[in-house]
Amino acid sequence: MTLDLRYTEEQEQLRDSVRAMLADHAGWARVLRVAESPEPDDADLWRLLSVETGLAALAVPEHLGGAGATLAETAVVLEELGRAAAPVPYLGTAVAAQLLLHLGESDLLRELAGGGIVAPALPFDVGPAGRRLPDVEVSTAGDGSPLLNGTISGVADALRATVLIVPAGGALFAVDAEAPGLRRTAVVSLDETRPLCDLAMWNAPARLLAAGDRATSALDSALVAGAVLLASEQFGLAQWCLDTTVEHLRTRYQFGRPVGSFQALKHRLADLWVELVQARAVARYAVACAASGDPDARLAASLAQAHNGPLAVRAAEECVQMHGGIGFTWEHPAHLYLKRAKSASVAYGTAAHHRAALAALADLAPA
Amino acid sequence: MTLDLRYTEEQEQLRDSVRAMLADHAGWARVLRVAESPEPDDADLWRLLSVETGLAALAVPEHLGGAGATLAETAVVLEELGRAAAPVPYLGTAVAAQLLLHLGESDLLRELAGGGIVAPALPFDVGPAGRRLPDVEVSTAGDGSPLLNGTISGVADALRATVLIVPAGGALFAVDAEAPGLRRTAVVSLDETRPLCDLAMWNAPARLLAAGDRATSALDSALVAGAVLLASEQFGLAQWCLDTTVEHLRTRYQFGRPVGSFQALKHRLADLWVELVQARAVARYAVACAASGDPDARLAASLAQAHNGPLAVRAAEECVQMHGGIGFTWEHPAHLYLKRAKSASVAYGTAAHHRAALAALADLAPA
């Protein structure tokens, strides 16, 4: 074990600046307004994160317009986006970037670095462990170019995407979001800070990106990256829930004393903190493995999801409960985190799927 | 649902008298001494329960020397024996009685009612759900009488038994405990209030009790009765743990206040009480079903074990933890209950086995 699980000084600086920016531009009242609106995300915030600061293309090489950083820095940004429950298509774009990097797709990486949104066209619960890909059929147009037919339900971060990356027939295709025959239908989603949509394709023209092993390996690495990055977002979300609950309990009085002085609540929060300490360690290990191409990356990704998915839900649930009635109202941010945590716990494979994957990876065969 | 889940007045009186008797004759210091001794159980207490009061043969009909009561009364006695962690072979004898009643074996029932110990020769973890029976072979002596060969490990309540009931080759046999070729070896057991033993048979002469469907159905009903009765013992044990912990916390002072005034402990004990309330209901339902031959009896037995087995362990664990250091010493009774609860959680099928059985009984098929 030589992987460093700490944050670098640069990463801490990155965190500080992202947190300050989100405090100014993604306060929860604004997040709630975006969630209530028919808009799928916060276009202004996305512009800030992509065009203006380049944070959306951290891992894209500098010569393609990116920042030349790694997954490890991307994960730090996601911790902060989780803290803010920020309504931006950052995760999907980061996963797309991993896939495109794997394929060396310079043009799309350049588009992404320029503020374009490239979205993996995957049901949100498909991950390195989890459900199978939907069947999308590939046919051929008169000019020999590929056409796609099929539906993909429950896709995240795709409603404002400019390009979709569609797995079909064992290969990977790029589909222009404005392509004829492609329809996106917004889904009323549990988590309106990251709403899902359904994709339908009728002879949608597509461009082949990769086929065979090359496609499989690119998709695998993207799915692992998704599980890994999401674990950092979940950690950040859970940390917000703990911090916010602690703050509330320090200042809320009942029975003539701060509610946070009641021992039963203190012990539950202490236990939650114990879990959070571990959530950070597994998230950092997963990031370190994925960023360095360590052979343990796949196991680390499933470990991180098996641990952090349920933890984030539990943190959000405790946050609601310990706020009492106020935490159950629409006008308090807790429900935004609750919904996002639950939605994220399904994303890139549920904890149950990841434990099943670990059974194989850690040689613990079923009964 | 017309089964009455309450205790009758007679049952409450029975409970009072058993509790008073055990308070006089099975205080924990005595239980500890028996557990430490090479003796498998408390022979004096057994004499009191069997010969002197007839409590060991409650369910045996009066014309065979028993009390002519039912499983429901036997279960009340077991609640109290659980409370006392009493070192007597009551459970095994009660299960044997069910089996013998099913077969109409008057002679053995009479022996049992006279203070004899009849033990089912089953590994302690064999139940209506759980592991399979060990293979015991049946051969024939020169005079045509059956001989048994094989080993049965981890049998409870058998060390002082006068007769063993052995399942072999799909049939049921009675084997005299003094029979040549039968060897009982005491096992150093986690729970020395109900120690296990290993049985080895080399051409042990046996008497056929039943074969075929009759044997299967008698064994099934005995195993269901075992799971059902044990659930009441587990409830009684858990109730002792809660009561004792509450009493300790009311009288133990730390930080200038009774430890029981600390909210974190109060909430944990309240949660435990919530489980206990349910444990009593499922135990009484199982008893009511088994006593009345309700077709739901098998489901009720697995439900009761799936619920009460883990609950009793948790109650004993909380008892140890909330007593602090003193609860971890040999000279405090908590460890006797801890060990008995864990041992009982394996008996007649573990909770995991019973949940698997419920999957079939409640039509919840596996993946």
Added chain:
Amino acid sequence: MAEPVTAESLRERVDGFLAGHDPAGERLEFLRARFDAGLAWVHYPVGLGGLGAPRVLQPVVDQRFAAAGAPDNSPRRIGIGLGMAAPTILRHGTAEQRERFLRPLWTAEEVWCQLFSEPGAGSDLAGVATRAVRDGGGWLIDGQKVWTSMAHQARWGILLARTDPAVGKHAGLTYFLCDMHAPGVEVRPLRQATGEAEFNEVFLSGVRLGDELRLGAVGEGWAVARTTLMNERVAIGGAALPREGGMIGVLARTWRQRPELRSPALHDEVLRLWVRAEALRLTGVRLRQQLAAGEPGPEGSAMKLAFAALTQQISGVEVELLGAEGLRHDHWRADRPEELDLIGRGPTYRWLRAKGNSIEGGTSEVLRNIVAERVLGLPAEPRSDTGVAWKDLPR
């Protein structure tokens, strides 16, 4: 009335009543007549809708009326009136108050709501800040209440208000019957995490209430409120359900009907929840048998605690089982449902709404305190709020 009332005599009375009153006739007229015949709530006194009969005989009457196709008084809609206001008025009200309020309450002509909780007084109900100040012969009320279900439909509210801030928090309270149509009462819907607005905020600004609307003596509000709260806890418990009759049935059916969703890990999870749901159901069966036999126990608190935890977990597993499909919500409209229905909408709704089960009607934390102290007899925590004037308590 010298003769004791029995199940048999009650059945006869109902049959006699039905002979003279057509169950298919005008609903309100029928209900009023039933009340006047003492067949509303038979354990209430004669003249107030009852016969002074044992409470356990009520089902005999209800079943007889239901069998005859008689109209009911929409008991779920007027649950707060029946469950909380009525027993409190009966116990603490004057003859005039009982006379005035109980009949229209029972016939559902007048809906009631409960004005207890405040933004600053949730778990600590005795800490309410809403002021009631003497104003001529009556009272002037100012304050804000919250989590008031049915306030937008209610004619009357049971109100806890502070009449003396200079004494200890329990001592300075008085209980009122608040006219929800009085000037200064403003009801605003309170939207919750599900998007709905089951509840309301109620703003009381210079609301004038006559002294005849005071229930119990000045300064006795906490004692009166305890009657209300005690009855709230008894009321919770719900009806007897068959196996898989509750939320577990939804999960079990999805498991059975959608084999493609199953995974081994969730199988055991479903089974664990099934065990807990069935254990809780049997606990309810046993509790009802005890109540019917006149042996009430504290198990109702256990049921509320277990129910809240269980519904939260079952619905959480349902969403997980469905995967991305389980993340689809039906709508976020700010509906105003009048009854809690955890089954009617989809999995995400169930999961969100169930979060409220451990908060409403006494948080699970408060309930655990009560169980620990009143059921188990564990000592109270050292208090920080006794012997201190309410106005001097930190808030």
Added chain:
Amino acid sequence: MAEPVTAESLRERVDGFLAGHDPAGERLEFLRARFDAGLAWVHYPVGLGGLGAPRVLQPVVDQRFAAAGAPDNSPRRIGIGLGMAAPTILRHGTAEQRERFLRPLWTAEEVWCQLFSEPGAGSDLAGVATRAVRDGGGWLIDGQKVWTSMAHQARWGILLARTDPAVGKHAGLTYFLCDMHAPGVEVRPLRQATGEAEFNEVFLSGVRLGDELRLGAVGEGWAVARTTLMNERVAIGGAALPREGGMIGVLARTWRQRPELRSPALHDEVLRLWVRAEALRLTGVRLRQQLAAGEPGPEGSAMKLAFAALTQQISGVEVELLGAEGLRHDHWRADRPEELDLIGRGPTYRWLRAKGNSIEGGTSEVLRNIVAERVLGLPAEPRSDTGVAWKDLPR
């Protein structure tokens, strides 16, 4: 000593030392010489076994000695001396005390034990009742201590005793170094649920201690004890283990090697525990990286809490997996083990012994209080024991 000590210079020093001292020679002589050369604990001051070097450089020295096959000072056997007594003597001791005690402590010539806990003062350590009364120029000690590991081997004990019962409980304490060979010290083995007697009760009856054995000022005992306790918490954490290096490895191997025992429900249980064990292991890896970088954090408390819960659950599942076979115990002899070993014996031993993990070295409840207040910054509970003379506290 003007030059700063570096890893390189330390390696040179060790090599120089080894050139002059044969690692295969007489053990005690070698250890004493190592101490005198400042190569015992390099962060201690010069003259007291150290070089005033950064603490993080200690492994450099230890590894160099180990590589040369040098004898060690059996660090686990003298853990209480190294981890608790030494830092306290260093910080609060007089020059004479440091001189007298640190060298034989480090060389393991003198084993130490801790005389803090009492039957009536466990979680509430500051409530100790053992009295120390002035007796001429020294002190007379009377009382009873409990949970004292190594007392039967120890030459010295660190002792917390009450010198003034008439003041608040923290203010009336004084800290002593107790001569375990003094008349009136009686050590009795304390048998625990496992059957073993790892610990002792220590009865102190009229034990005379000279005033030179007082550590810190009279009435300053609590402040001195805090140094000890702080170091106890730092000490817990254990060594870095490879994946499956702990108790989870035993369970995983049984799962792999005994397919006939497997059941689907336990499969998911084993996987859940595997996830938690690996998460905890990685947390330890990260914590050690932080410590090595000189950035200590409060995560050690998290590790102790999680470790206790996890070992209890893993061993519980192991017994369940084995079924009746898992109920076989090896022996109930009252052995006196000197080291905690959760792996060496069987499943039932592991399960029983792990119960102690959430009690010893600060119960999990006390630790949660500390985390809530010191890490999360949640407010303290109202105290019942401040501003009250110790003798007047309810007990």
